[in-house]
Amino acid sequence: MSFSWAAPYEPTSAPMRWxxxxxxxxxxxxxxxxxxxxxxxxxxxAWNFGAxxxxxxxxxxxxxIILARHYAAYSPEAFQSVEHIMRDVRGGWxxxxxxxxxxxxxxxxxYLHIFRGLYYGSYKPPRELVWMMGVVVLLLMMATAFMxxxxxxGQMSFWGATVITNLFSAVPLVGEELHTWLLGGFSPDNxxxxxxxxxxxxxxxxxxxxxxxxxxxxxxxxxxxxxxVDVKGPQDTLPFHPYFTAKDAFSLGLYLLLxxxxxxxxxxxxxxxxxxxxANPLATPAHIVPEWYLLPxxxxxxxxxxxxxxxxxxxxxxxxxxxxxxxxxxxPWLDKSPVHSNKFRPLNRAFFWILLVxxxxxxxxxxxxxxxxxxxxxxxxxxxxxxxxxxxxIVSSIETPEPMxxxxxxxxxxxREAIASIAGAGRGPALATPGLANPGLAPAE
Amino acid sequence: MVRIVGxxxxxxxxxxxxxxxxxxxxxxxxxxxxxxxxxxxxxFTSGLGVLGKYDNRQLQRGFQVYKEVCSACHSMKxxxxxxxxxxxxxxxxxxxxxxxxxxxxxxxxxxxxxxxKGLPSDYFPGPYANEVAARAANNNALPPDMSLLAKARxxxxxxxxxxxxxxxxxxxxxxxxxxxxxxxxxxxxxxLNIAMPPPIAAEGxxxxxxxxxxxxxxxxxxxxxxxxxxxxxxxxxxxxxGVAAVLFLTVLTGLLWFTYKKVWKxxxxxxxxxxxxxxx
Numbered sequence: 001m002s003f004s005w006a007a008p009y010e011p012t013s014a015p016m017r018w019x020x021x022x023x024x025x026x027x028x029x030x031x032x033x034x035x036x037x038x039x040x041x042x043x044x045x046a047w048n049f050g051a052x053x054x055x056x057x058x059x060x061x062x063x064x065i066i067l068a069r070h071y072a073a074y075s076p077e078a079f080q081s082v083e084h085i086m087r088d089v090r091g092g093w094x095x096x097x098x099x100x101x102x103x104x105x106x107x108x109x110x111y112l113h114i115f116r117g118l119y120y121g122s123y124k125p126p127r128e129l130v131w132m133m134g135v136v137v138l139l140l141m142m143a144t145a146f147m148x149x150x151x152x153x154g155q156m157s158f159w160g161a162t163v164i165t166n167l168f169s170a171v172p173l174v175g176e177e178l179h180t181w182l183l184g185g186f187s188p189d190n191x192x193x194x195x196x197x198x199x200x201x202x203x204x205x206x207x208x209x210x211x212x213x214x215x216x217x218x219x220x221x222x223x224x225x226x227x228x229v230d231v232k233g234p235q236d237t238l239p240f241h242p243y244f245t246a247k248d249a250f251s252l253g254l255y256l257l258l259x260x261x262x263x264x265x266x267x268x269x270x271x272x273x274x275x276x277x278x279a280n281p282l283a284t285p286a287h288i289v290p291e292w293y294l295l296p297x298x299x300x301x302x303x304x305x306x307x308x309x310x311x312x313x314x315x316x317x318x319x320x321x322x323x324x325x326x327x328x329x330x331x332p333w334l335d336k337s338p339v340h341s342n343k344f345r346p347l348n349r350a351f352f353w354i355l356l357v358x359x360x361x362x363x364x365x366x367x368x369x370x371x372x373x374x375x376x377x378x379x380x381x382x383x384x385x386x387x388x389x390x391x392x393x394i395v396s397s398i399e400t401p402e403p404m405x406x407x408x409x410x411x412x413x414x415x416r417e418a419i420a421s422i423a424g425a426g427r428g429p430a431l432a433t434p435g436l437a438n439p440g441l442a443p444a445e
Numbered sequence: 446m447v448r449i450v451g452x453x454x455x456x457x458x459x460x461x462x463x464x465x466x467x468x469x470x471x472x473x474x475x476x477x478x479x480x481x482x483x484x485x486x487x488x489f490t491s492g493l494g495v496l497g498k499y500d501n502r503q504l505q506r507g508f509q510v511y512k513e514v515c516s517a518c519h520s521m522k523x524x525x526x527x528x529x530x531x532x533x534x535x536x537x538x539x540x541x542x543x544x545x546x547x548x549x550x551x552x553x554x555x556x557x558x559x560x561x562k563g564l565p566s567d568y569f570p571g572p573y574a575n576e577v578a579a580r581a582a583n584n585n586a587l588p589p590d591m592s593l594l595a596k597a598r599x600x601x602x603x604x605x606x607x608x609x610x611x612x613x614x615x616x617x618x619x620x621x622x623x624x625x626x627x628x629x630x631x632x633x634x635x636x637l638n639i640a641m642p643p644p645i646a647a648e649g650x651x652x653x654x655x656x657x658x659x660x661x662x663x664x665x666x667x668x669x670x671x672x673x674x675x676x677x678x679x680x681x682x683x684x685x686x687g688v689a690a691v692l693f694l695t696v697l698t699g700l701l702w703f704t705y706k707k708v709w710k711x712x713x714x715x716x717x718x719x720x721x722x723x724x725x
Contacts, residue, residue, distance in 0.1 A: 041712060083523050083592070086679070093679040094686065238712060246701075246708040253698030260694055264687020265495055268596065276597035276676070277589075286635070306465045313465075320458055327454075333447040371470065378466035382459045389455025393448045 005038065005222065006031035007239070032219055038237035039244050040225035042408050046120070047223065048251040049113035054211065055252060056106035061204050063099040067092075071151065073197035075190040078153035079278040097267035098259075103145050104270045105259050107293035110141065119352055121228055121340035126221045128332040133214040135328045137207055142294065142325075144203040147196040149291055150188070154275030159288045161188040161196075167301070170315040187281065227411050228340025229404060236408040287369055295366030296359050300324050302366070302374065303381040320381065327388050334388060337396035344402040348395050351387060358383045477622050479633045482600040482607035487670060489680060495688070498681050499674055501533035506653055507671025508532070510664050513651050514644055515591060518583060520571030523592035524675050527565040531678060539565045546570050584627045586640030595669070595676040602669040608633040610665025613643040 009027045011017035020026045030036040070089050072081035085092035114134070117123055123131035146164060150157045165188065169179040184191025222231065231237055238244070262269060270292060274285045290298050304317035327334075335348075342349040358380050365377030405411035488500035508529065511521070526543045530536060546563035548570050563570070571590075573579035579587055595601045612631035619637075624630045628638040645664045653659050674680075 080523065087523070087528075093683060097683075242708050243712070246705040250698065250701040250705040253694060253701045257691065257694040257698055260687060260690040264683055264690060267683070273597050273599050276593045303462055304465060306461075306468055308461045308464060316461055323454070323458070327451065330447050330451060334451055336448075375466050375470075378462050382462040382466070385455045385458040385462075389451040390459075393452065 006219075007036040007038070009036055032215065033245070034241045035239040037219065037222075037240040038231070038234065039223050039240050040231055040236060040408055041238045041243075042225050042227060042236075042412060043223065043244070043247075044226050045251065046112070046116040046226070048248055049109045049116060051248040052109040052251060052255050053106065053113055055255070056102060056109055057204065057207065057211065059102045060099065060106060061208070063095045063102060064201070064204065066095045067099055068201060071197075073151070073194050075153060075193050075279075078151065078193060082152045094263070097263045099148075101259070101262050101267060101270060103148065104291070104293065105255070105262075106141065107145070109255070110138065111293070114138070115356065118355075119342050119349075120224060120226055121335070121337075121342065122224045123332045124228075124335070124338075124340050125332065127218065127224060130214055130218045131332060132329050133210055133217065135325065136210050137214065138328075139325060140203050140207045140210065142297075144200055144207065145291065145293065147200040147203075149275075150193065150196050151200060152275060153193065153279045155277045155279055155283070155285050156272045156275040156288070158188055158279035158281065159285055160290055161192065163288055164290070165192070167314075167318045167321075170312070170318045172315070224340065225408060226341060226343065227405060227408055228343070229406070229408055229411070232407040232409070289367050292363065292367075295364075296362035297321050297324060297366075299362040299366035299377045300381045300384065302369075303378040305374065305378075320385070324384060327385075331388065331392075335392050335396045337399065337401070339401040339404065344404050345395075345399055346402065347399045348392070351391055351395060355384075355387050358387065477619055477637055479631070479635050479637055480617075482604040482633050483611065484603050485606065485666070487602060487673070489670070489673060495684060497684070499532065500670065502655060503667050503670045504532040504674050505534065506655065506657060506663075507667035507669070507674075509653065510645075510651050510668040511591070511671055514664075515668065516569075516572060518572055518579075518588040518641075519591045520573070520588075521569040521591045521675060522571055523568070523590070524678075525566065525568050526563060528678060530565075532674060536565075543567060584640060588641070591672055591675065593676045595673040597676075601676075602673040604633065605672055606665045606669040608639075609645055609668065610662050612639075 007030075009020070009030045011020050011026060016026045067085060070081065070085045070092060072078055082096065085096050087093075089095075117131060117134070146160070150161045165179060165183055168182055169175040171178055180186055183189075184195060225231075272289065289295070298321075301317040301321040304313045304320060307313050308316060337345065337348070339345055342352055361380045362377060362384065365373045365380060368374075487497070488503060489497040491497040511519075526546070527539060529539050529542060534542065543563040543565045546567070546569070547560040548563045548567050550559050550561040551557065552559040571579075573582065576587060589597075595605060598604045600607075608631060612633040613629060614632050615630060617632040618630055622630070622637055624638050628640055629642055630637060631639040645661050645668075648661060649659050650661075651659050651664055657663060677683075
């Protein structure tokens with residue numbers, strides 16, 4: 001398989017030529033993450049989170065496979081088997097802390113990746129499917145993380161599972177039956193734990209499959225860039241390898257450094273103390289809260305406190321919570337502005353930052369069950385829907401974007417020119433002179 | 446079409462949320478609640494919690510307090526007797542400690558229920574046969590297992606030390622808080638009334654083998670440090686691995702930075718040929 005725009009692959013060694021003729025894997029690698037993939041040269045660090053998310057997924061899969069060898073998916077034993085991993089398995093504490101904190105780090109980079117996409121309009125044509133598959137990955141991650149959190153069978157595992165699975169009982173007519181069918185019983189118990197373990201092991205590989213499709217779809221138009229201007233020619237790009245492999249490698253070093261600091265010095269930072277108490281169906285914890293990365297959506301769920309239009313509050317909450325993610329699928333059609341980057345959309349940019357604050361407020365409210373957080377959460381939830389479903393479509397229709405550069409090369413050149421003219425006349429004229437200082441470098445076109 | 450449906454759905458959600466937000470709600474007075482635990486320095490929190498290690502002598506004293514005081518009511522079932530070697534007891538000492546416990550067994554000849562002398566590989570046997578027995582002996586309250594207590598409570602060892610050593614303080618009783626029969630006022634406990642009677646009541650309750658003066662505060666500190674160890678026995682391993690990992694990654698990341706800068710060295714310069722840029 002090769003990509004239409006990829007630079008032609010020429011094997012440089014006999015083994016590679018032999019392999020490429022029989023199974024064109026060298027060609028695939030060269031064209032997707034090698035020297036054959038042209039990438040806009042103006043990418044900033046916000047474009048590094050995709051690669052980091054891939055690394056995070058890999059870490060989760062590898063540590064997860066190791067943990068599964070020692071874990072017992074049997075409700076009376078599950079909690080003790082986790083403690084066995086922590087106390088008796090060689091390096092077990094490290095793999096468990098890597099896995100538990102790895103989930104948090106995975107969500108951190110994925111959320112940053114999503115915010116990058118929102119800010120720079122990465123969801124716009126021709127990359128709608130890349131964005132939509134990203135939303136699928138987010139949903140898969142949430143399901144996987146939720147089920148993974150249940151596996152240690154601590155108090156928060158059990159009661160989190162109770163609260164979240166209870167949502168399905170809000171479905172009209174068949175809710176109770178659906179709830180019992182999903183749990184394998186009337187409340188979370190061993191059958192629930194078993195199926196959650198099975199799915200928790202399966203879904204990461206489904207995620208991996210969707211990620212492969214997503215990267216494939218991304219490689220058809222190629223990467224977006226901070227200007228949101230199409231690549232006009234080879235002068236706008238650099239080969240992925242070695243330029244972006246070097247940049248990604250550096251950001252990976254930083255990521256692993258931060259990850260290590262948390263894993264080795266604050267491994268319970270993101271956790272809840274209650275989950276170090278074994279599950280007890282007869283003792284409800286004072287506050288049942290999900291992991292931090294689900295809090296904004298949990299806040300939306302809890303914000304629907306009154307029945308309205310014959311629909312019970314619980315069903316409103318469930319619809320809104322799922323709706324808050326499902327609406328992201330439609331974002332490419334909600335935002336009709338042809339301008340990709342918020343760099344040139346002052347009004348939309350302002351609303352983007354308000355949205356970010358709003359999601360943060362929702363996260364804080366999700367962690368509290370008392371006033372005034374409930375009321376603040378209701379306003380913040382309202383703003384979330386208002387933003388995506390009302391403000392974004394209207395702004396994209398009425399906004400006048402700022403003038404844009406016609407190409408990436410032009411923007412880079414203009415930027416340098418401006419800097420040079422500020423710095424003084426010393427270097428300015430040399431840059432601005434449109435003379436052919438070195439005609440030999442001009443691309444033959 | 447998408448935008449019309451989205452607009453209508455969005456407005457509907459917003460209306461329902463605003464309707465809910467403007468409902469009046471009862472102003473419920475906050476319930477009386479335990480105060481924040483005191484904070485103190487521990488051997489394992491020194492060096493910003495990066496280099497701190499357990500103080501084995503303190504852990505051994507803490508084990509003595511656990512054994513002579515706490516274990517009367519609290520189990521510690523996830524810790525094995527052999528683990529004591531990690532806090533400085535010799536193999537022979539561990540064997541002797543194990544022998545001091547009777548563990549449930551069966552008679553190898555008849556199959557009848559019996560007990561035998563403990564072995565280092567045994568886990569600490571609990572004081573009660575089961576939960577019913579534990580509740581029956583404790584006014585229907587269940588003494589929690591102590592293996593993970595320091596990680597299962599907000600505040601960890603600070604909380605345990607505050608609660609056990611300084612919490613039974615009648616002078617701190619807020620107005621209007623009454624303690625029902627069979628419970629005890631404790632200013633750090635969540636609802637201020639705890640089922641556990643003051644476990645460490647008087648100075649010298651334990652006679653330390655190493656000659657340390659057994660004040661109430663000292664005993665509370667020692668047992669709290671010990672419980673931190675039972676909850677997180679690999680803490681020192683973890684931090685040592687962490688220091689190595691962080692040092693390695695710092696150097697690696699530095700080298701990767703220079704690699705990145707070297708690879709990109711020629712890119713960031715303005716185009717050598719202005720002709721590359723489309724003329725206005």
